Amino acid sequence: MMGGRMWLESVPGEGSTFHFTVLLESSTDEPQIPDNELEGRKLLVVVPNDFAREAIAQYANEWRINLTTAATGEGARQRLNEHKEFDLILVDLTLDDEDSLDLIQEIQTHQTHREAKTILLTSRRHKVDPGLLLTLGVAGTLLKPLRRSRLHQILLNAITGDLPAPKSVEPSNAAIHRSLRILVAEDNPINQRVATLQLNQLGHKVELCDDGQSVLDTDISRFDMILMDCQMPNIDGLEATRTIRQREQAIPGQQYIYIIAMTANTQEDDRNACLEAGMDDFISKPVQLKELESALNKPLGLEPEPDPANPSTVLLDESQLDQFRVKDNDDMLRELVFMYLSETDGQIGSLQTQQDPDSVARIAHQLKGSSANLGARQLADAFSRLEAMANLGDLGGTGELMEEIQGTFDRTRVKLNALLDQ
Numbered sequence: 001m002m003g004g005r006m007w008l009e010s011v012p013g014e015g016s017t018f019h020f021t022v023l024l025e026s027s028t029d030e031p032q033i034p035d036n037e038l039e040g041r042k043l044l045v046v047v048p049n050d051f052a053r054e055a056i057a058q059y060a061n062e063w064r065i066n067l068t069t070a071a072t073g074e075g076a077r078q079r080l081n082e083h084k085e086f087d088l089i090l091v092d093l094t095l096d097d098e099d100s101l102d103l104i105q106e107i108q109t110h111q112t113h114r115e116a117k118t119i120l121l122t123s124r125r126h127k128v129d130p131g132l133l134l135t136l137g138v139a140g141t142l143l144k145p146l147r148r149s150r151l152h153q154i155l156l157n158a159i160t161g162d163l164p165a166p167k168s169v170e171p172s173n174a175a176i177h178r179s180l181r182i183l184v185a186e187d188n189p190i191n192q193r194v195a196t197l198q199l200n201q202l203g204h205k206v207e208l209c210d211d212g213q214s215v216l217d218t219d220i221s222r223f224d225m226i227l228m229d230c231q232m233p234n235i236d237g238l239e240a241t242r243t244i245r246q247r248e249q250a251i252p253g254q255q256y257i258y259i260i261a262m263t264a265n266t267q268e269d270d271r272n273a274c275l276e277a278g279m280d281d282f283i284s285k286p287v288q289l290k291e292l293e294s295a296l297n298k299p300l301g302l303e304p305e306p307d308p309a310n311p312s313t314v315l316l317d318e319s320q321l322d323q324f325r326v327k328d329n330d331d332m333l334r335e336l337v338f339m340y341l342s343e344t345d346g347q348i349g350s351l352q353t354q355q356d357p358d359s360v361a362r363i364a365h366q367l368k369g370s371s372a373n374l375g376a377r378q379l380a381d382a383f384s385r386l387e388a389m390a391n392l393g394d395l396g397g398t399g400e401l402m403e404e405i406q407g408t409f410d411r412t413r414v415k416l417n418a419l420l421d422q
Helices: 050-062 073-080 100-109 130-136 148-160 189-201 212-216 237-250 268-277 289-300 331-353 357-373 377-391 399-421
Strands: 005-011 015-021 042-046 066-070 088-092 117-122 140-143 181-185 205-209 225-229 258-263 281-284
Touching: 042 050, 042 073, 050 066, 050 148, 066 073, 073 100, 088 100, 088 148, 100 117, 100 130, 117 148, 140 148, 140 268, 148 237, 181 189, 181 212, 189 205, 189 289, 189 331, 189 357, 212 237, 225 237, 237 258, 237 268, 258 268, 258 289, 268 281, 281 289, 331 357, 331 399, 357 377, 377 399
Parallel strands: 042 066, 042 088, 088 117, 117 140, 181 205, 181 225, 225 258, 258 281
Antiparallel strands: 005 015
């Protein structure tokens, strides 16, 4: 049926070996990078790591770039003083023998090389003030580990200056601007419903995808923005965003889509990862209505009033639920609470019998997000601790924590039902 064949090899007393062959086409999920766009360009690479230099050399040979390499700042100066004019210079932030920013400043003031486009190779552990990079004239940054498609993209952008510009809308008519078509990529049903209610309340139209692959299979040209969850099954939000940006670069005239990350991880490294992947902005989970409105309005040139400080941790933060009431109508809130209680009750039952740490971490992560969205702050905190323990592969000490989760959920359920009965 698939153009191949199957056969069996068996030896008595030893066992059997099954074989099969199939004919498959090459994957076309990732756009092919044209080979001639950088042909003939002169690139100087200043990177101390031998493996990284070798990888770049292979890519440069494939793209027919004229490559010169150096492992140190001193070696780079020797290459620069050979009077060869470079189009592109890639400098590692962590040189062994000197400050790479000093070297970049020398390049920018060098009579022969000041027109070269300089790119800084960085890592998540080493941060550089964006204002300083702008002052130094750095054309772009590239995050380690090196990826072939990202390297090609940043080199091409530096040469052409053809950086994708976010969709812009004239901010003269706020009512029209706020009626946006938004694609929400989120795998948690509770969070999907919360996002839909929040966006509808702001007057926006919503469609849902439950993983990154679904986003990539969708015609995103129909949307103004994407709200992208970072942690999803199959293809996560970061990888989906990278693929979208690659497609935009590979297809002439492809419209740029504005992408906002939704992440429960608030560490600076996690947020930097979102931006490096090609996302334009990020908001923290649980998503607050004011913060969401601000993020949506930012590319439109509209800024709402800042959100007040978050309340301290309580059993149930009732102010979180106010956003789901429309003109004193509790129908939407009632629907959401019933959905949350039913889903959470079933998933807690699954956690009590689950022995696989990865599965426990995945379920706890989902419950952490949906609980926070409903204002169940103590429960969200307990699920966060359970997720952390499961990520360490330690389920031995979760018995007491599960008892705490069950008790906290029971009290939260009573308070939510009482709130709806008022």
